[in-house]
Amino acid sequence: MDNMVDDKKVNQVVDIGKGDEGGEGTSGRGYELPLLLFAGFRTLIDRLHAELARQGHPDLRPAHGFAMQAIGAAGATASEVGRRLGVSKQAAGKTVDRLIALGYAARTDDPDDARRKLVRLTPHGIDALRRSAAVFDELRAEWAQAMGPHHLRDLEAGLRGVVPADAFRLDAAGWLGGS
Secondary structure: OOOEEOOEEOOHHHHHHOOOOOEOOEOOOOOHHHHHHHHHHHHHHHHHHHHHHHOOOOOOOHHHHHHHHHHOOOOEOHHHHHHHHOOOHHHHHHHHHHHHHHOOEEEEEEOOEEEEEEEEEOHHHHHHHHHHHHHHHHHHHHHHHHHOHHHHHHHHHHHHHHOOHHHOOOOHHHHHHOO
């Protein structure tokens, strides 16, 4: 099982609260909310990468998606990628090197400063991001069908109401890794 480590359930905290109803069919335990949100995130990301692999991007990993977003349409230096991801220049450099080796990015001369090298997405990288967007749309539609479109819209609206405007940052990979 995916949620087992040393024959023990990783999500045992969530399992403890199951069946302990706290109102409107939920347990009402605060610690479940971040676990459920993370499990939802992980479910979407895992399904995305399984589909991307099927569509010709088998080596793409979640950290690569964050890095390609940090590179952006205009390109970026490795230092800028590191700052945007909240990781060291060395860690960003390793990820950039991997993206280059896989054909998702390339180093180019900076037209404004001959001393700098920019990392730019290749057509292969752009294809991966376009496919990712389409798969995310499909996954959202599946969630809407499973929970009802009005419940999904309510969930999204509720999250927009409690998530700060500046929370959409690319440094999740660094944050999750402890950097």
